[in-house]
Amino acid sequence: MNGFKAVTALALLLPSWLAAQEPSLEGRLDPATAAAVLAIVDSARADGIPTRPLLNKALEGAGRGAHPERILWAVRGLAGRLETARAVLGYQSTEPELVAGAGALYAGVPPASLAELREAVPGASVALPLVVLADMVDRGVPTDAATTVLVSLARAGVDHAAYDALRLSVAQDIRAGAAPAAAAYTRARGLLLEAGRVPQQRPPP
């Protein structure tokens, strides 16, 4: 029966081992900074907030040679944004959605915009729309214009390729000198027309 005991132990321990696969700070940060980061991570874990993004933020800081205080500041800030994103997007949100939401918040997107996007597609992932929203705001598209455009596309049920096409074309237009808001509206309208979601305007008789 020893074999069965071993298998039982494996069955009981393996899921928790798999769940515990988190990046390690060992050898990447000085002990004091690592301990401070882990304290933030433990607190986040207790609150049910994803911890991998926090550890990765610390590792990014280590990789970039950032000052320990800067690393702690960045990790604390991300933890706060993840908590806000979860409060707005809902407790059932996935880790990619929460991280994308936290990124959008960092870019300056107000929490209300995240909620609006979630309401537009209640049953689907909002990770990709949030990534595109953050990208557009980061490139200078005003948050209200970017939100309006992304919510319209989400409600229209466009596919993933449409979101990527919007991101690329808006970035291209802005680089070419177009006003960011105009670029976003124009390109989104084009995608909605292509998807048959906007009626063609007929010329007056």
Next chain:
Amino acid sequence: MKRDPPNWNQVVRELKAMPPVDPAAPERIVQEIRGIERRGWGATAWEWLLRKRRVMIAPLPAMAGAAAVIVVLTVLLRGAGPSTGEAGPDTSSFGMHPTQFMVVDQEAAHVAVVGDFNGWDPTAHSLEQVSPGVWSLVVPLEPGRHTYAYVVDGERWIPDSLAARAPGDEFGGRNSVLLVAGGP
């Protein structure tokens, strides 16, 4: 009818007595062993596997064993799932997705990709120069959102100019973001 009491000493003697042995038995045993050697261990093992035997299993360990097998198979099969490598969530079953990173830099002597998939370690994934100035590498990634950057010549961190921008320049540099299909 009255029976005589058994003679216990005689009974014990008869029970202890060795059974008669066939004089040809030792020869038969030797022949049997030679036969096994001729068949080889593979055939013998096969016979052992096919031999019927009674096995007793308690339900709880058996269920735990089955659960362990399922978990292990799930982990192993994650690497064999279908992959598209394209950005965009929820489009394929879960598994590691080969994702191509590519940079064009004529001046670079070495290019690495760093991100949340390798602990931001510049020594983890070096790109190969596939043609002059063109650097490429395929990295298997978990489904989900990944932040990354390129490290040129070990010191210059640059974002991917074609990818979405990842908000978050707390450390003074920009990152890119990609979504690998099949995520939650």
